Amino acid sequence: MAPTTSSAPSPLKPLSPSNQNIQSAKSPIGRSLPLRKPSLKTATDTSSKPDPTSHQDTSMSRPPKKRKPPPDYDMAELLNRQIEAKYNKDKYLGSGTYADVWRYSLVSHPSQFFAVKKFKFTDDPKQREMGINVDTLREVKYLQELSHENIVGMYDIFSDAKDSRIHMVIEYISGGDLEMLIKDSSCAYGLADIKAWMGMMLRGLYFCHSNFVLHRDLKPGNVLVGEDGTLKLADFGLARSFASPEQNMTFMVITLWYRPPELLFGARHYSGGVDVWSMAMILAELVNRRPFIAFPVEPSQTGEIGQLDYMNRALGTPLEENWPGVTKLPLYVEQVPKIPLKDKRFFEQVFRTLDEPGRDLLRAMCIYDPRKRLTARGCLEHEWWSLDPRPTDKTRLPKRSKEEGNMAMALGRAQGELDDKFKGVAKKLDFGGMK
Amino acid sequence: MIEDDTYRMSSQYRLWSYSPEQLHNQRVNTNHLASEKVRAAVSRARLSSVTGNGNGEQQQHKGSAVTDIETLTVDEELQIVRWGCQKILDMKNVFDHPLPSHVISTAIQYLRRFYLTNSPMTYHPKQIMVTALYLATKTEHHYTDINQYCAPLTNVTPEDVRAPEFLLMQGLRFSLDVRHPARSLEGGVSEIKLHASALSCFNGEDRAAVDKRITKAAETARRLLTTQVQMTDAYFLYTPPQIYLAALLVTDKTLTTSYIDHLFSRLDTAIGPIKQKLLETINGCADLIRAEQSSEADGEGTKKELARIGRKLKKCQDPEKTDIKALARAKATEKRETDAQDEEKVRKKRRLERERAERDGEVFGPELKDVGK
Numbered sequence: 001m002a003p004t005t006s007s008a009p010s011p012l013k014p015l016s017p018s019n020q021n022i023q024s025a026k027s028p029i030g031r032s033l034p035l036r037k038p039s040l041k042t043a044t045d046t047s048s049k050p051d052p053t054s055h056q057d058t059s060m061s062r063p064p065k066k067r068k069p070p071p072d073y074d075m076a077e078l079l080n081r082q083i084e085a086k087y088n089k090d091k092y093l094g095s096g097t098y099a100d101v102w103r104y105s106l107v108s109h110p111s112q113f114f115a116v117k118k119f120k121f122t123d124d125p126k127q128r129e130m131g132i133n134v135d136t137l138r139e140v141k142y143l144q145e146l147s148h149e150n151i152v153g154m155y156d157i158f159s160d161a162k163d164s165r166i167h168m169v170i171e172y173i174s175g176g177d178l179e180m181l182i183k184d185s186s187c188a189y190g191l192a193d194i195k196a197w198m199g200m201m202l203r204g205l206y207f208c209h210s211n212f213v214l215h216r217d218l219k220p221g222n223v224l225v226g227e228d229g230t231l232k233l234a235d236f237g238l239a240r241s242f243a244s245p246e247q248n249m250t251f252m253v254i255t256l257w258y259r260p261p262e263l264l265f266g267a268r269h270y271s272g273g274v275d276v277w278s279m280a281m282i283l284a285e286l287v288n289r290r291p292f293i294a295f296p297v298e299p300s301q302t303g304e305i306g307q308l309d310y311m312n313r314a315l316g317t318p319l320e321e322n323w324p325g326v327t328k329l330p331l332y333v334e335q336v337p338k339i340p341l342k343d344k345r346f347f348e349q350v351f352r353t354l355d356e357p358g359r360d361l362l363r364a365m366c367i368y369d370p371r372k373r374l375t376a377r378g379c380l381e382h383e384w385w386s387l388d389p390r391p392t393d394k395t396r397l398p399k400r401s402k403e404e405g406n407m408a409m410a411l412g413r414a415q416g417e418l419d420d421k422f423k424g425v426a427k428k429l430d431f432g433g434m435k
Numbered sequence: 436m437i438e439d440d441t442y443r444m445s446s447q448y449r450l451w452s453y454s455p456e457q458l459h460n461q462r463v464n465t466n467h468l469a470s471e472k473v474r475a476a477v478s479r480a481r482l483s484s485v486t487g488n489g490n491g492e493q494q495q496h497k498g499s500a501v502t503d504i505e506t507l508t509v510d511e512e513l514q515i516v517r518w519g520c521q522k523i524l525d526m527k528n529v530f531d532h533p534l535p536s537h538v539i540s541t542a543i544q545y546l547r548r549f550y551l552t553n554s555p556m557t558y559h560p561k562q563i564m565v566t567a568l569y570l571a572t573k574t575e576h577h578y579t580d581i582n583q584y585c586a587p588l589t590n591v592t593p594e595d596v597r598a599p600e601f602l603l604m605q606g607l608r609f610s611l612d613v614r615h616p617a618r619s620l621e622g623g624v625s626e627i628k629l630h631a632s633a634l635s636c637f638n639g640e641d642r643a644a645v646d647k648r649i650t651k652a653a654e655t656a657r658r659l660l661t662t663q664v665q666m667t668d669a670y671f672l673y674t675p676p677q678i679y680l681a682a683l684l685v686t687d688k689t690l691t692t693s694y695i696d697h698l699f700s701r702l703d704t705a706i707g708p709i710k711q712k713l714l715e716t717i718n719g720c721a722d723l724i725r726a727e728q729s730s731e732a733d734g735e736g737t738k739k740e741l742a743r744i745g746r747k748l749k750k751c752q753d754p755e756k757t758d759i760k761a762l763a764r765a766k767a768t769e770k771r772e773t774d775a776q777d778e779e780k781v782r783k784k785r786r787l788e789r790e791r792a793e794r795d796g797e798v799f800g801p802e803l804k805d806v807g808k
Binding site for chain 1 (some may be wrong): 612
């Protein structure tokens with residue numbers, strides 16, 4: 001089959017979304033940009049090449065005057081099928097409450113793997129009635145805009161011919177997530193490694209913020225570890241763009257242990273500071289290898305009050321003096337006992353393995369008043385990065401030994417879900433179907 | 436990285452920015468393709484009704500049938516899409532709580548983007564527009580319950596809204612983010628206020644008068660950006676800052692030019708050509724907005740023209756695509772039916788692949804002991 005040229009409108013290669021601009025004058029610009037890795041290039045190119053073995057293609061290229069016309073797929077549906085045909089289902093990786101995750105390979109490059117997140121249909125008829133799930137839409141929306149080394153890349157979206165579930169084709173990342181790495185007692189790491197990891201995460205976060213996107217669910221479990229040691233922020237189901245000043249935002253975001261005080265107090269207006277707080281909690285957790293402020297929440301409760309109490313004891317009491325306006329926040333509750341804000345000495349005792357500049361950075365990242373808290377950019381400009389030890393080269397970062405299937409857990413989890421809430425239950429995956 | 440680089444990474448730039456020629460060609464292509472499909476579909480429809488009668492003589496009629504349908508022109512399609520955009524704008528206030536204008540603007544841009552690769556002859560905007568607005572409420576964090584959403588709309592059921600949702604997403608190439616110039620305007624206005632004392636147009640005027648003028652210009656520009664600009668191709672052809680500056684230019688020319696003059700006066704004179712280019716671009720966009728304003732003034736003419744196109748569209752609407760709900764349902768059934776077949780196919784394919792792999796492994800022929808036999 002000769003490749004169709006751009007001049008003749010072919011039913012196979014019409015104006016399908018993914019190839020439409022390929023021939024246009026725009027594509028040279030697109031190519032010069034660091035938008036997607038070369039693997040995407042292959043992916044996009046395959047989409048424009050009709051697969052001669054695919055039966056839809058042959059039926060479509062025939063004149064439509066046949067007695068019994070072939071199913072007249074929409075352009076959209078045709079494209080959908082072409083995208084689907086690019087991939088081979090490889091194996092099941094696991095599932096969470098929110099999505100099933102499979103490993104797919106490219107038909108044209110069978111050794112090239114992708115993770116495919118199949119969003120589950122909810123059983124709740126009320127939810128089903130709403131059409132495409134809002135979290136799914138958000139994740140699609142933001143991943144489409146964010147292309148960065150430290151953010152998980154999205155390549156394609158299609159709906160399965162079988163069950164019309166939305167399939168999101170994303171980077172396959174086999175090293176598990178940061179939470180597993182922290183919990184893996186056989187994996188030893190040091191200050192230089194932490195510095196390297198924090199650097200990667202903060203660069204990813206700064207990129208989000210400079211694109212006006214708040215992640216709103218940062219936690220070790222949402223940071224994936226690539227085979228080459230690269231960390232990637234994942235799970236953008238709770239993300240949103242910065243709201244304009246008059247617009248309210250929900251405070252019911254970010255997993256409890258990583259949620260900043262302003263959200264616990266019900267703030268409707270906030271900014272990148274919420275993600276920086278989460279990053280501070282991740283840094284603290286990396287150092288001590290356990291969550292820093294972690295109220296053991298019961299499944300029956302939401303836990304904000306308990307978390308605030310733990311925070312009060314861990315960092316001191318938020319008051320008007322140290323955070324002007326805090327008492328005006330909608331859900332402000334006075335904290336007792338009154339504890340003075342923790343000083344340098346406290347941080348030195350609690351985070352012994354962190355060096356002094358590192359502790360200074362950590363403190364600046366978890367200042368109560370979000371206006372005084374460091375921004376993502378401020379974090380990256382901290383002197384810690386220019387001091388010894390240098391961050392470990394990412395190829396030499398410590399790794400976990402076993403990791404297959406972990407991506408499923410990180411990706412399939414429901415947003416804001418706290419795994420430890422269901423200790424041992426949520427993480428139990430059936431890998432029986434695996435090879 | 437400067438702001439421009441950030442913008443160039445956005446899907447709005449990567450997928451939805453065109454030169455005027457590209458944009459026109461795109462629409463011509465879509466129109467051409469849709470027209471052919473409509474002719475084919477109509478002839479199929481006629482053929483099936485003919486064969487139903489078992490009348491052979493009428494078969495000949497079929498040949499002419501394909502050519503006698505007058506399809507919409509690109510311009511007429513644009514008019515119909517514009518009508519849909521206007522309808523979305525009108526929907527703003529039918530809900531208990533009026534929708535914020537960025538939700539409305541996003542929905543309108545969804546509709547415009549969708550009709551770059553789809554023709555109103557295939558899918559009428561009246562079917563797509565309610566879905567576009569609903570999708571925008573979801574993606575712009577202004578989520579409304581689908582039943583509440585449908586309540587004030589006449590003759591719209593939740594199923595009507597849901598059925599084209601995925602189709603729309605595909606038409607949008609799954610890029611749901613729209614960058615609005617109205618957002619850029621707010622930043623621009625703060626900056627103008629900041630530099631107000633240095634602007635040549637305010638020659639010693641007192642602060643109150645200056646602020647008043649800026650605020651007034653901003654208000655008018657804001658309204659322009661959320662209404663008339665939405666009816667144009669501005670988003671496809673210009674960047675958000677260019678559009679907001681053009682809207683300001685249309686609103687208060689001296690203010691805008693003295694602001695731009697002031698900005699450039701602080702920079703190296705060597706970038707003079709850039710200033711010239713910027714002014715040309717902004718003026719081009721301003722012309723687009725002015726043209727829209729004057730066409731809007733001719734309300735009666737537009738109405739008549741729309742009615743004519745509407746009648747014409749009735750005759751050339753793709754008969755196989757009019758019922759999106761039925762299509763969505765059929766697709767769902769088809770998918771269930773092919774389920775079993777697909778399983779079988781996949782198994783077979785795996786087997787063949789395995790066999791091929793085994794064969795490929797034997798490039799030097801079968802093992803020697805087999806040859807010996």
